[in-house]
Amino acid sequence: MSDGHFADRLIEAVESKRSHVVVGLDPEFGSLPPDLLAACPASAYPIEVERKVACYREFLVALLPALAGEACAVKPQIAYFEALGARGYALYEEIVTMAKELGYLVIADVKRGDIGSTAEAYARAHLDVAGADAVTVNPYFGTDGLEPFFKRCREAGKGAYVLVKTSNPSSAEIQDLSLDSGGPVYERVADLVETWGRDVVGRSGYSSIGAVVGATHPEEGARLRERLAAVPFLIPGYGAQGATASDLSALFDAAGSGAVINSARAILYAYKKAPDQHWLDAAREEAASMRKALWRAAGRA
Amino acid sequence: MSDGHFADRLIEAVESKRSHVVVGLDPEFGSLPPDLLAACPASAYPIEVERKVACYREFLVALLPALAGEACAVKPQIAYFEALGARGYALYEEIVTMAKELGYLVIADVKRGDIGSTAEAYARAHLDVAGADAVTVNPYFGTDGLEPFFKRCREAGKGAYVLVKTSNPSSAEIQDLSLDSGGPVYERVADLVETWGRDVVGRSGYSSIGAVVGATHPEEGARLRERLAAVPFLIPGYGAQGATASDLSALFDAAGSGAVINSARAILYAYKKAPDQHWLDAAREEAASMRKALWRAAGRA
Numbered sequence: 326m327s328d329g330h331f332a333d334r335l336i337e338a339v340e341s342k343r344s345h346v347v348v349g350l351d352p353e354f355g356s357l358p359p360d361l362l363a364a365c366p367a368s369a370y371p372i373e374v375e376r377k378v379a380c381y382r383e384f385l386v387a388l389l390p391a392l393a394g395e396a397c398a399v400k401p402q403i404a405y406f407e408a409l410g411a412r413g414y415a416l417y418e419e420i421v422t423m424a425k426e427l428g429y430l431v432i433a434d435v436k437r438g439d440i441g442s443t444a445e446a447y448a449r450a451h452l453d454v455a456g457a458d459a460v461t462v463n464p465y466f467g468t469d470g471l472e473p474f475f476k477r478c479r480e481a482g483k484g485a486y487v488l489v490k491t492s493n494p495s496s497a498e499i500q501d502l503s504l505d506s507g508g509p510v511y512e513r514v515a516d517l518v519e520t521w522g523r524d525v526v527g528r529s530g531y532s533s534i535g536a537v538v539g540a541t542h543p544e545e546g547a548r549l550r551e552r553l554a555a556v557p558f559l560i561p562g563y564g565a566q567g568a569t570a571s572d573l574s575a576l577f578d579a580a581g582s583g584a585v586i587n588s589a590r591a592i593l594y595a596y597k598k599a600p601d602q603h604w605l606d607a608a609r610e611e612a613a614s615m616r617k618a619l620w621r622a623a624g625r626a
Numbered sequence: 627m628s629d630g631h632f633a634d635r636l637i638e639a640v641e642s643k644r645s646h647v648v649v650g651l652d653p654e655f656g657s658l659p660p661d662l663l664a665a666c667p668a669s670a671y672p673i674e675v676e677r678k679v680a681c682y683r684e685f686l687v688a689l690l691p692a693l694a695g696e697a698c699a700v701k702p703q704i705a706y707f708e709a710l711g712a713r714g715y716a717l718y719e720e721i722v723t724m725a726k727e728l729g730y731l732v733i734a735d736v737k738r739g740d741i742g743s744t745a746e747a748y749a750r751a752h753l754d755v756a757g758a759d760a761v762t763v764n765p766y767f768g769t770d771g772l773e774p775f776f777k778r779c780r781e782a783g784k785g786a787y788v789l790v791k792t793s794n795p796s797s798a799e800i801q802d803l804s805l806d807s808g809g810p811v812y813e814r815v816a817d818l819v820e821t822w823g824r825d826v827v828g829r830s831g832y833s834s835i836g837a838v839v840g841a842t843h844p845e846e847g848a849r850l851r852e853r854l855a856a857v858p859f860l861i862p863g864y865g866a867q868g869a870t871a872s873d874l875s876a877l878f879d880a881a882g883s884g885a886v887i888n889s890a891r892a893i894l895y896a897y898k899k900a901p902d903q904h905w906l907d908a909a910r911e912e913a914a915s916m917r918k919a920l921w922r923a924a925g926r927a
Contacts, residue, residue, distance in 0.1 A: 351744075404744045407751035411719055415712035436740055438764060439705060440794040440862075443652075446705035454711050463739060463764050465789055467796030488766055493741040495768030502814060505806040513803060561741075 330527035331459055331484030332535070332557050335430050336582060338397040345577075345619045346612055347432065347559070348392050349589025350401040350420065352381040356594045358604035361387075378412045385420050388593070389427050391605050395612035398430035398458075400559075400587050418455045431457045432559065436488065438463030438470050448473040452483045459484030461537055461559070464514050471521070478525045478533040485534050487518045489549065492539025492562030511545070512552070519553050531557045531583060538576065540568030540586065547575035550583070558584040563615070564591030570618035581623030588615055631828035632760055632785030633836070633858050636731050637883060639698040645917045646878075646924060648733065648860070649693050650890025651702040651721065653682040657895045659905035662688075679713045686721050689894070690728050692906050696913035699731040699759075701860075701888050719756045732758045733860065737789065739764030739771050749774040753784045760785030762838060762860070765815050772822070779826045779834040786835050788819045790850065793840025793863030812846070813853070820854050832858045832884060839877065841869030841887065848876035851884070859885040864916070865892030871919035882924030889916055 339345055354377050361384055370376035389399070401424075406417035424431045433455060437447040444466075451460050452474070462474055464487050477483040490500055490511045500511040515536060522532030532555050538546045540562035550558070558576055562568045563586050576584045588611075595611035596604035620626055640646055655678050662685055671677035690700070702725075707718035725732045734756060738748040745767075752761050753775070763775055765788050778784040791801055791812040801812040816837060823833030833856050839847045841863035851859070859877055863869045864887050877885045889912075896912035897905035921927055 353747075402744055402747075404738070404740060404747035404751065407715075408747040408755060410751070410755050411712055411716035414708075414715040418712055436738070436764075437705070439737055440792065440867075443703055443705045446654075446703075446709040450705065450708035450711070450714075454709060463737075463766055465764055465766050465800055466792055466794055467799030467801075469794050469796040470792075491741065491767055491771075493767055493770050495770040498768030498818065499766055499811070499815065500768075502811060503806045505804045510800070510803060510811060514800065517799065566741075 329482045331478065331482055331533040332531035333527035333529045334458070334482070335398065335484070335557070335585065336529045336531060338430055339582065339585065342394070342397050343620060343625075344395055344397050344616045345585050345623060346396040346616045347398045347400050347585045347587040348388075348396045348592055348612065349434070349561070349587045350385060350399055351589040351593065352384060352405050354380065356590070357384055358596050361604065374409055374412055377409055378416055381409070381413070382416055382419070386423070387605055388608060389420075389424055389429070391609050392592070392612050393427050393429065395609065395616050396429065398432055398585060399424045400432040400434045402434045402589065421455050421457050425456065425458070430459070432459045432461065432484070432486065433457035434461050436461050436463050438466050440466060441469045441472060444470050445473040448477055452477045452481070459486060461486045461488065463488050464517065468517075468521070475521060475525070475534060483533065486537050486559040487514065487521070487534065489515045489518060489536040490538050490542055490545050492541045492566050496539065496542075512549075515549050515553055515556070519556055522556055526555050531555055535559055537561065540573055541566055543568070543572040543575065550576050550578065560584055560586045564588035570615075570622040573619065574622045574624070577623040581625040586619055591615075630783045632779065632783055632834040633832035634828035634830045635759070635783070636699065636785070636858070636886065637830045637832065639731055640883065640886065643695070643698050644921060644926075645696055645698050646886050646920045647697040647913055647917045648699045648701050648886045648888040649689075649697045649893055649913065650735070650862070650888045651686060651700055652890040652894065653685060653706050655681065657891070658685055659897050662905065675710055675713055678710055679717055682710070682714070683717055683720070687724070688906055689909060690721075690725055690730070692910050693893070693913050694728050694730065696910065696917050697730065699733055699886060700725045701733040701735045703735045703890065722756050722758050726757065726759070731760070733760045733762065733785070733787065734758035735762050737762045737764050739767050741767060742770045742773060745771050746774040749778055753778045753782070760787060762787045762789065764789050765818065769818075769822070776822060776826070776835060784834065787838050787860040788815065788822070788835065790816045790819060790837040791839050791843055791846050793842045793867050797840065797843075816850055816854055816857075820857055823857055827856050832856055836860055838862065841873055842867055844869070844873040844876065851877050851879070861885055861887045865889035871916075871923040874920065875923045875925070878924040882926040887920055
């Protein structure tokens with residue numbers, strides 16, 4: 326069941342599409358375009374949650390093909406699907422399949438982490454059953470709570486991005502605590518990620534075990550880029566969370582590779598800032614402009 | 627939509643049932659009792675996953691009423707349901723509802739944690755939509771990634787248990803890192819939990835924001851009990867993971883309260899060690915014997 330090597334496949338996709346863009350799939354009912362909502366009228370759905378699922382499907386089924394030329398990967402955020410219950414979970418699985426068929430790499434943003442036996446069930450759920458190419462995982466349990474994900478990186482061509490330094494304002498509370506051996510907690514986590522990934526390095530020079538590094542912390546990110554030569558980065562926090570392309574130059578390697586950057590709300594709901602455009606055109610233009618800005622920031626223009 | 631106060635309700639359930647037992651609902655297909663499997667023959671289910679979901683439902687629908695006299699709460703481990711895809715997720719929601727109707731408090735073991743907007747979607751999914759009484763959450767993101775859960779503790783009588791010191795072998799890798807301000811990371815997390823919970827303390831003297839403290843670390847647990855007078859503990863690691871009742875005495879308060887203890891495999895699959903008994907009787911006897919051992923360990927015999 327090998328699908329090759331995750332990091333190699335991702336880097337090939339970046340090169341062939343000339344794009345570091347990952348589109349975050351964070352469907353929120355209150356943000357959907359008005360004309361899309363009008364096409365799913367409440368009167369047609371006696372059960373409210375079925376209407377929401379239908380709208381999300383309509384939205385994503387239109388978005389995915391439209392953005393396929395601009396983005397190397399998509400990152401469904403499972404929380405927004407779980408918030409619609411089992412019907413939403415079914416849509417998550419459907420969207421993973423559809424995105425893969427359209428040639429995207431799919432990074433399931435699930436941030437799971439638990440004791441080993443439970444982590445095995447999570448790895449099965451998202452990498453085997455739903456069939457994502459990679460997942461995001463939480464390091465708090467340590468090695469044995471992540472090993473089921475890593476096993477699939479080694480044996481089935483999958484990928485895992487470990488949370489290192491997250492993009493949110495409170496990230497410092499635990500991640501930046503200073504250790505008596507020197508440096509903050511997140512740097513120790515980063516070193517663990519490097520160790521975990523050593524035996525899954527591909528032809529590209531990158532491991533299939535990567536790190537989540539928030540774009541909102543560019544200086545910390547630059548230091549991590551120097552420290553972790555073989556660890557690919559997944560970078561959230563661009564766009565709606567405030568970071569810009571110029572913040573990111575130092576998160577790429579010398580060849581302008583080694584990192585992909587996620588944006589969700591700024592692309593999905595670009596229509597809000599472009600009232601004269603169809604929502605789908607607004608999303609596509611925002612993704613294209615992000616792609617070009619990142620390509621320049623990576624020194625590739 | 628207030629359901630009272632989570633910690634008060636849990637302590638009332640412990641007192642009225644004279645039980646600190648939480649039954650972990652970790653259904654694993656390979657461990658289900660053979661006569662239960664025989665009642666769901668493969669020939670009756672053209673789709674394999676439908677057979678698994680049917681077996682899990684059969685198993686849990688029999689277990690829940692049988693154990694209602696022995697346990698104050700159940701803790702569905704969502705990973706095992708997710709591993710069956712959307713049909714498994716639907717069963718998770720069904721089981722939460724059924725357990726509540728049978729008078730259990732339901733602690734959804736989801737270990738979620740993310741940036742604030744995403745955490746809001748997770749809180750909605752598990753506390754509002756699925757309707758669990760409490761969830762487990764991961765502290766790595768800090769305060770803003772947990773606030774949507776805490777809001778529901780303050781406003782809707784819900785509970786949240788934050789991972790502090792987990793029961794697995796690798797837990798030391800990050801949780802025990804020594805801080806230059808003194809003490810390990812998990813102790814700092816514990817202090818944060820105490821702070822987060824200060825404005826949700828009920829009549830019982832306990833907060834609805836609790837801590838997950840593994841039974842496999844009794845000394846650390848005893849120190850945490852002294853440090854965190856108002857923080858209720860959820861204690862995994864009993865039974866199959868190796869801890870015994872005598873390990874736990876110091877995790878209760880002076881009144882023999884303040885902690886509930888989870889066991890999953892040792893109860894669910896007790897039939898493996900009792901070949902002459904029906905699996906349901908074996909599970910009930912194991913839960914009863916755990917209840918009595920804990921009651922004594924809490925100094926309440």
